[in-house]
Amino acid sequence: MKSIHYMKDTKAFWQERNKAREVLDQKRQTTSYTEKTQIAEKLRSDANLLKRARILSSKP
Amino acid sequence: MALKEVIICLNRLKTEGIIQDYAIGGGYAVMFYDIPMTTYDLDVLVVLPTEDDYHALYEYFRNKGAKIENVYIFIEEMPVQFFPNYISPLFDSAIEESNVVDLEGVSCKFVRVEHLVLLLLTSFRPKDKIRIESLLNKVNKGLLERLIKRFDDEKHTLYERYQSLLAGT
Numbered sequence: 001m002k003s004i005h006y007m008k009d010t011k012a013f014w015q016e017r018n019k020a021r022e023v024l025d026q027k028r029q030t031t032s033y034t035e036k037t038q039i040a041e042k043l044r045s046d047a048n049l050l051k052r053a054r055i056l057s058s059k060p
Numbered sequence: 061m062a063l064k065e066v067i068i069c070l071n072r073l074k075t076e077g078i079i080q081d082y083a084i085g086g087g088y089a090v091m092f093y094d095i096p097m098t099t100y101d102l103d104v105l106v107v108l109p110t111e112d113d114y115h116a117l118y119e120y121f122r123n124k125g126a127k128i129e130n131v132y133i134f135i136e137e138m139p140v141q142f143f144p145n146y147i148s149p150l151f152d153s154a155i156e157e158s159n160v161v162d163l164e165g166v167s168c169k170f171v172r173v174e175h176l177v178l179l180l181l182t183s184f185r186p187k188d189k190i191r192i193e194s195l196l197n198k199v200n201k202g203l204l205e206r207l208i209k210r211f212d213d214e215k216h217t218l219y220e221r222y223q224s225l226l227a228g229t
Contacts, residue, residue: 013147014183020130021101024139028100039100046063046088047096049163057160058172 063088065136066102067168078120080107083158083169085143085179087191092161093173094194101132101139105151105171108144117142150178150211174204178211181218192225 028039073079084092087099108114121133132139145151154175161170171179177195180188204222212218 017131017141017143018183018185020132020141023130024100024132042062043096043098047091049063050088050092053092053161053163055159056162056167059157059159 082106083155083171085171089176090191105143114144181221
């Protein structure tokens with residue numbers, strides 16, 4: 001099968017995305033204690049929801 | 061702000077034809093397959109054949125008054141990053157072979173764990189390495205190695221990264 005040069009072709013794309021992610025991470029780190037607590041609670045709630053999720057179908 | 065509401069919104073995007081299909085990847089997929097972890101944003105791989113379709117997706121949310129910051133679209137206050145399939149055949153493959161998942165009565169798709177590891181091998185930040193190490197005991201190693209071979213570059217970057225993690229486990 002022909003090799004698809006994924007890494008090379010999308011380098012610029014990932015640079016832009018990673019930069020945006022870093023900005024978001026920094027923003028979250030400097031947010032208030034109250035907001036951090038709200039985010040932590042949301043993550044706990046989402047994690048519990050995902051624990052109850054189940055796979056219905058999967059490609060072989 | 062709950063994940064379920066965001067997924068309902070993603071399903072609506074599909075019904076309305078704004079996107080053709082989607083699969084969740086990133087930190088939320090890691091949480092689904094493995095362990096609770098800190099992640100702020102939701103990564104969604106989407107089938108959008110052209111760049112115009114990608115811009116139309118942003119326009120759709122802009123018209124609805126959604127907050128858009130950098131590449132993030134805030135859905136139900138959750139920052140969502142969309143990864144269009146025209147960027148990479150790997151995204152295509154990840155969406156095409158994703159798992160259909162029931163989330164308390166709401167159907168959605170998550171990339172399969174082998175594709176998730178492959179996507180993490182491409183980004184390969186320190187936290188991605190930790191995530192991969194946690195996920196390795198959940199993958200079909202034969203399938204993962206076939207995918208690495210299929211999507212690797214001529215320097216075998218992904219394979220080398222994979223081997224370096226196997227050596228460390």
